[in-house]
Amino acid sequence: MNELIAPALPFDMLPRAREAVRDVKLQQFVGNATHLKDTQRGGIFGRDFGNDYDDLRTVARDTKQYALDHLDELLERFIERAQASGARVHTATTAADACNIALEIARHHGAKSCVKSKSMVTEEIGLLPAFEAAGIATLETDLGEFILQIDGDAPSHIVTPMIHKDRVATAKSFVRELGARYTEDPTELTMIAREHMRGVYRQADLGVSGANFLLADEGAAVICTNEGNFDLSVGGPPVHLVFVGIEKLIRGACDLAPFLKLLARSGTAQPLTVYTSFVRGPRRSDEHGGPKELHYILVDAGRIGVLAGKKRDLLRCIRCGACLNACPVYRKVGGHSYGSMYAGPIGAVLTPELERAQGGHDAGLANYKDLPRASSLCGACYEACPVKIDIPKFLLHDRARLRARGLSPKSEGATLALWRMLSQRPVLFRMALRAVRFHARMLGKADGEQSWLTHAPGPAGAWTKSRDLGVATGESFREWFKEHKRSGGAP
Amino acid sequence: MRVALFTTCLAEALAPRALKATVLVLEHVGVTVEVPDAQTCCGQPLLSNGFPADAALLARRMVELFAPYDAVVTPSGSCCSVVREKYASLFPEDSADHHAAAALAAKTYELIEFLETKLMIDPATLRGKSCATTLTCHDACHLRSINRHGCTAPYLKAACCGDLRDLPDMAQCCGFGGMFSTQFPEVSTALGAEKLAHIASTGATTLVASDTGCAAHLAGLAHRERMTLRVISPAEALAESLGLLA
Amino acid sequence: MNEAFLARVRAAVRAQPVTVHAVPSHAVVRRVAVEARGLAELFAKNATAVGMRVTRVSDADLNATLLRLLEPHGATVVAVRDPDLAARAAKSAGSRLVANDNADALFDCIVGITDVECAIAESGSIVVSTTGRIRNAWITPPIHIAIVRESQILADLVDLFESRPDALDAASTTIITGPSKTADIEGVLVTGVHGPAAVEIVLLA
Numbered sequence: 001m002n003e004l005i006a007p008a009l010p011f012d013m014l015p016r017a018r019e020a021v022r023d024v025k026l027q028q029f030v031g032n033a034t035h036l037k038d039t040q041r042g043g044i045f046g047r048d049f050g051n052d053y054d055d056l057r058t059v060a061r062d063t064k065q066y067a068l069d070h071l072d073e074l075l076e077r078f079i080e081r082a083q084a085s086g087a088r089v090h091t092a093t094t095a096a097d098a099c100n101i102a103l104e105i106a107r108h109h110g111a112k113s114c115v116k117s118k119s120m121v122t123e124e125i126g127l128l129p130a131f132e133a134a135g136i137a138t139l140e141t142d143l144g145e146f147i148l149q150i151d152g153d154a155p156s157h158i159v160t161p162m163i164h165k166d167r168v169a170t171a172k173s174f175v176r177e178l179g180a181r182y183t184e185d186p187t188e189l190t191m192i193a194r195e196h197m198r199g200v201y202r203q204a205d206l207g208v209s210g211a212n213f214l215l216a217d218e219g220a221a222v223i224c225t226n227e228g229n230f231d232l233s234v235g236g237p238p239v240h241l242v243f244v245g246i247e248k249l250i251r252g253a254c255d256l257a258p259f260l261k262l263l264a265r266s267g268t269a270q271p272l273t274v275y276t277s278f279v280r281g282p283r284r285s286d287e288h289g290g291p292k293e294l295h296y297i298l299v300d301a302g303r304i305g306v307l308a309g310k311k312r313d314l315l316r317c318i319r320c321g322a323c324l325n326a327c328p329v330y331r332k333v334g335g336h337s338y339g340s341m342y343a344g345p346i347g348a349v350l351t352p353e354l355e356r357a358q359g360g361h362d363a364g365l366a367n368y369k370d371l372p373r374a375s376s377l378c379g380a381c382y383e384a385c386p387v388k389i390d391i392p393k394f395l396l397h398d399r400a401r402l403r404a405r406g407l408s409p410k411s412e413g414a415t416l417a418l419w420r421m422l423s424q425r426p427v428l429f430r431m432a433l434r435a436v437r438f439h440a441r442m443l444g445k446a447d448g449e450q451s452w453l454t455h456a457p458g459p460a461g462a463w464t465k466s467r468d469l470g471v472a473t474g475e476s477f478r479e480w481f482k483e484h485k486r487s488g489g490a491p
Numbered sequence: 492m493r494v495a496l497f498t499t500c501l502a503e504a505l506a507p508r509a510l511k512a513t514v515l516v517l518e519h520v521g522v523t524v525e526v527p528d529a530q531t532c533c534g535q536p537l538l539s540n541g542f543p544a545d546a547a548l549l550a551r552r553m554v555e556l557f558a559p560y561d562a563v564v565t566p567s568g569s570c571c572s573v574v575r576e577k578y579a580s581l582f583p584e585d586s587a588d589h590h591a592a593a594a595l596a597a598k599t600y601e602l603i604e605f606l607e608t609k610l611m612i613d614p615a616t617l618r619g620k621s622c623a624t625t626l627t628c629h630d631a632c633h634l635r636s637i638n639r640h641g642c643t644a645p646y647l648k649a650a651c652c653g654d655l656r657d658l659p660d661m662a663q664c665c666g667f668g669g670m671f672s673t674q675f676p677e678v679s680t681a682l683g684a685e686k687l688a689h690i691a692s693t694g695a696t697t698l699v700a701s702d703t704g705c706a707a708h709l710a711g712l713a714h715r716e717r718m719t720l721r722v723i724s725p726a727e728a729l730a731e732s733l734g735l736l737a
Numbered sequence: 738m739n740e741a742f743l744a745r746v747r748a749a750v751r752a753q754p755v756t757v758h759a760v761p762s763h764a765v766v767r768r769v770a771v772e773a774r775g776l777a778e779l780f781a782k783n784a785t786a787v788g789m790r791v792t793r794v795s796d797a798d799l800n801a802t803l804l805r806l807l808e809p810h811g812a813t814v815v816a817v818r819d820p821d822l823a824a825r826a827a828k829s830a831g832s833r834l835v836a837n838d839n840a841d842a843l844f845d846c847i848v849g850i851t852d853v854e855c856a857i858a859e860s861g862s863i864v865v866s867t868t869g870r871i872r873n874a875w876i877t878p879p880i881h882i883a884i885v886r887e888s889q890i891l892a893d894l895v896d897l898f899e900s901r902p903d904a905l906d907a908a909s910t911t912i913i914t915g916p917s918k919t920a921d922i923e924g925v926l927v928t929g930v931h932g933p934a935a936v937e938i939v940l941l942a
């Protein structure tokens with residue numbers, strides 16, 4: 001698997017974040033694209049839902065939470081109805097199980113080539129490397145994923161996977177890997193990819209996709225794309241595999257509308273994705289196209305553990321990417337800094353939680369110590385989330401667990417312990433404030449009522465590494481207030 | 492109505508002038524302010540950095556300290572949001588502490604919010620001397636959680652605190668984030684630099700920041716970068732235009 | 738195997754309290770009322786906004802319109818469920834017509850003509866399915882011509898699920914809202930990635 005999204009553990013975020021901040025191009029690409037999408041999202045919801053936007057999110061939140069709270073019933077119904085439609089349903093507990101099921105099916109059909117449409121869960125389980133190892137040539141058909149694939153790169157955003165990459169890198173990789181002539185024109189580049197892939201669609205033995213929603217009542221899957229690559233991936237090859245995390249289940253088409261209306265608006269400011277495709281079983285006897293076999297591979301890979309834990313809410317995520325676009329930290333550090341296919345705010349909580357659920361107690365946090373801290377807690381993610389996942393709350397939860405397990409830096413803990421002690425002793429607290437004022441007067445550069453420190457001692461030293469610290473050195477507020485009261489309130 | 496000032500530790504250390512301004516503005520609109528002596532810190536640094544149980548102890552202190560008052564007002568948007576949005580969740584639901592924390596939350600206000608929603612003071616009536624300063628305003632991100640993000644600038648504008656200009660991309664965090672500022676200093680300062688660039692683009696020489704932490708971060712960055720920028724609180728902006736503070 | 742999996746899901750569901758006992762009302766989801774007037778205008782406006790071209794014609798003008806749209810193009814597949822419309826579309830296609838019983842042949846077609854299960858005014862979408870239509874006739878050729886009758890226009894996406902659930906009975910159903918699009922390369926919008934670059938809607942009064 002690509003080291004960018006599946007790094008050696010434990011993963012250290014800071015070096016990658018530092019490098020990203022210095023990467024001028026990355027700052028420009030990711031910054032511009034995320035700002036634009038975030039603004040457009042606000043625009044389309046304002047236009048189409050106005051003051052009802054918040055209510056719509058509440059409806060979506062509760063509808064999805066209902067599904068999670070009744071996931072066993074829904075799963076049972078889905079399996080039964082999908083089978084009735086002629087599909088085969090498999091369940092996979094681990095990533096390896098999921099890959100093995102697919103390999104078994106591929107072997108059975110002697111499959112040598114595969115067309116794949118975008119799917120996060122297949123990234124998660126490492127399907128591509130498994131297929132490649134088994135000699136099944138696999139083509140990513142989503143344009144962004146395709147470019148990343150041929151350039152040996154990895155996705156850095158849930159919705160716009162090559163947000164960190166530019167046309168020049170694309171042009172070079174097309175020349176190198178496809179023997180195309182050099183062009184930087186996005187339309188021409190897209191057409192080169194189109195022609196390349198059309199040949200492959202016609203001959204592939206196997207189609208693979210993810211799903212955005214599973215409908216229990218209908219035993220059907222819903223797949224949203226803008227390019228139409230899913231429809232081609234499912235339409236040509238004789239066998240199609242849908243990999244899907246069990247959290248994608250909802251009651252049925254009756255509950256789908258709020259999610260469809262939210263998904264594309266939140267992700268790309270469209271009223272709906274261009275193609276919203278429903279799959280309901282394999283090719284029927286009177287049909288001329290479509291897969292003769294349709295397999296659902298329902299993936300756990302930690303989800304059942306998440307469902308059972310305190311962070312069930314995270315499974316509401318519909319992978320719209322809005323929280324990434326809204327996040328100031330994501331905008332600065334880019335997706336690869338998160339060391340996971342799930343970047344940004346949702347990734348910061350979901351990655352360790354999925355890992356925990358698969359690896360036993362706290363394995364997740366121990367492996368991703370920086371993720372819960374990589375947030376200014378500004379709340380932009382929560383505000384943007386169409387299913388109202390309170391990501392800051394879960395970050396706080398993880399920070400407490402890091403602390404309780406002794407996984408946070410000790411020096412910080414010592415500072416905070418001192419703070420806790422002072423905060424409960426008002427007299428000492430006042431004295432400490434006085435000491436700060438005194439030190440600032442001695443060490444800093446006076447500037448009116450303030451003193452500027454450029455090299456603060458102790459814990460404040462980390463602050464003054466990159467900015468000055470202005471401390472008020474004049475009369476304290478309490479002294480002023482006493483005097484103010486004594487003089488009868490006149491200023 | 493007995494009104495208490497919730498000073499916040501950060502403002503006492505770094506921005507006493509914001510506290511003075513808060514007292515003066517409240518007195519200007521006829522509210523007498525009391526300052527409970529024993530208040531220290533609301534516990535946000537502990538809560539945000541993995542010590543919720545210790546934060547709960549401080550929350551309990553705050554609840555007791557402010558019990559006698561009808562309203563609690565603070566110039567700091569962030570600390571206000573902790574009392575409002577986090578305190579109750581530090582205690583088991585249905586516990587006495589939970590209810591007491593919820594009661595404190597219900598009577599705690601950020602200053603501008605207090606003026607606008609509790610006292611219902613039309614900002615036009617706060618119109619002071621015309622003031623030649625050019626300002627721009629950045630709201631604390633935590634005002635989001637109390638539905639007050641983006642409310643400060645319009646109020647100040649209506650109160651005519653100088654030439655107040657819209658800050659482009661105000662919605663993006665300034666990068667302070669409490670201890671985040673030292674845990675991810677490169678990211679924090681990069682965000683701060685972006686904010687300063689937006690501020691500079693408005694031509695304003697004074698920034699109104701509705702949280703002491705954000706103010707210290709941006710002022711400190713500007714000072715390091717030798718950018719001339721005065722950073723004040725909304726309370727000071729009002730007090731200055733009303734002639735209550737020089 | 739599935740049983741053991743289900744048992745684990747069951748246990749996981751029980752491990753936390755149920756917080757939502759009933760699905761809330763979806764009233765706020767609807768944007769356009771069923772009884773709203775001017776659905777054809779709204780549909781045409783929204784379909785245009787997402788990048789499809791809408792031509793409004795009378796039923797009598799269908800053939801002339803199709804001829805005009807097909808004129809510069811070559812091989813055409815007709816995937817029309819309605820027998821009357823199918824015959825008229827085939828007639829317009831004339832010598833361009835290719836047989837519609839071979840999915841692979843779609844790759845050699847320039848135009849796919851379909852009718853629709855229904856259309857949605859609120860989002861400017863059309864809905865096609867594999868019932869009576871060869872799959873992907875609306876995806877594979879670079880041009881898609883969709884014949885829509887005004888009477889087929891639903892007010893809101895919600896209505897597709899509430900009043901036309903049969904539309905989802907097919908092996909495959911697709912809601913189409915624009916031509917095939919990508920903005921993967923530096924956010925520059927390009928149409929016609931995998932699906933059609935042009936979607937022509939012939940809206941019959």
Ligand code: SF4
Binds near residue numbers: 316321323
């Ligand atoms: S957490 Fe919310 S905003 Fe983020 S990707 Fe998931 S659904 Fe979208």
